[in-house]
Amino acid sequence: MVTEAIDIPVFRAVADPTRRAILDLLAAGERAVNDLLKSFKMTQPAVSQHLRVLREAGLVSERREGRHRIYKLEAEPIRAVHDWAGHYERFWTRKLTALGDYLDAAPDVPPPSGAGPRKKTHRKTGRQTKR
Amino acid sequence: MVTEAIDIPVFRAVADPTRRAILDLLAAGERAVNDLLKSFKMTQPAVSQHLRVLREAGLVSERREGRHRIYKLEAEPIRAVHDWAGHYERFWTRKLTALGDYLDAAPDVPPPSGAGPRKKTHRKTGRQTKR
DNA sequence: TTGACATATAAGTCATCGCTTATATATACT
DNA sequence: AGTATATATAAGCGATGACTTATATGTCAA
Numbered sequence A, B: 001m002v003t004e005a006i007d008i009p010v011f012r013a014v015a016d017p018t019r020r021a022i023l024d025l026l027a028a029g030e031r032a033v034n035d036l037l038k039s040f041k042m043t044q045p046a047v048s049q050h051l052r053v054l055r056e057a058g059l060v061s062e063r064r065e066g067r068h069r070i071y072k073l074e075a076e077p078i079r080a081v082h083d084w085a086g087h088y089e090r091f092w093t094r095k096l097t098a099l100g101d102y103l104d105a106a107p108d109v110p111p112p113s114g115a116g117p118r119k120k121t122h123r124k125t126g127r128q129t130k131r
Numbered sequence C: 001t002t003g004a005c006a007t008a009t010a011a012g013t014c015a016t017c018g019c020t021t022a023t024a025t026a027t028a029c030t
Numbered sequence D: 001a002g003t004a005t006a007t008a009t010a011a012g013c014g015a016t017g018a019c020t021t022a023t024a025t026g027t028c029a030a
Helices: A009-013 A017-027 A033-037 A044-056 A078-086 A089-094 A099-105 B009-015 B017-027 B033-037 B044-056 B078-086 B089-094 B099-105
Strands: A060-065 A068-073 B060-065 B068-073
Touching: A009 A044, A009 A078, A009 B009, A017 A033, A017 A044, A017 A060, A017 A068, A033 A044, A033 A068, A044 A060, A078 B078, A078 B089, A089 B078, B009 B017, B009 B044, B009 B078, B017 B033, B017 B044, B017 B060, B017 B068, B033 B044, B033 B068, B044 B060
Parallel strands: none
Antiparallel strands: A060 A068, B060 B068
């Protein structure tokens, strides 16, 4: 049953292109909302709502300075995304090496049951589904 | 105006925990739909719909074998996610070094205009933008 | 052919998203 | 005090998402 598939807010937060753009802007330095707003053609509340999603995902922090709200990048949660994606690195590096074909032919994990591709020796129709 | 904030399907595809779970399962080897289905408590159409989203994002490929549809991980698009997240790596590694405080005190980019904490030299953290 | 199996697609439902306008809140500037 | 500025929050709305049940499509097996 897998692991009940838990939701990780940072994945949802960075799914939106506007929010990724905001993070990119903040990577260049802290900014007030009004300043961020100039980079988009949506309204101020829309930007504030995106900032809220980012804040709730722990991706930005907020500090008050006069009547301004200065937002700052908090990149640490992005690490989870980086780590997750990194687990797949071998799959795309494999493609680039001559070793690839060899590795592709070596099944790393036997499929737990049922309908997986059994043993290689890719016969086209050779299945013997015991069931 | 940023870059008009382009949507990259893989970010949306990967935002859903069920789809990440499917990718994780496929990382262990190709699997037919029925087999994947066993790992979840949703209906078969639901899984097929997730597979469609993954396929449209280029994250899986499909091959027919008898009446089974064997799905295979195509990890390459995940590279874009990994690369994107990698751009923020310096922000979390920075936190781990004693160098961090020094670097944090040096603002790399002056806020482009307007609404920054301008005027008012009342800054309690006397930083000069000189680098 | 008939029926069971494996999967996709269609259609519907309800929640969430991304946005808008309208308003509230807080600070600053006379 | 009153007004302007900077931002958040509320409420509403159409679009999309993640599911469901019902059905269609294709293959195997008798």
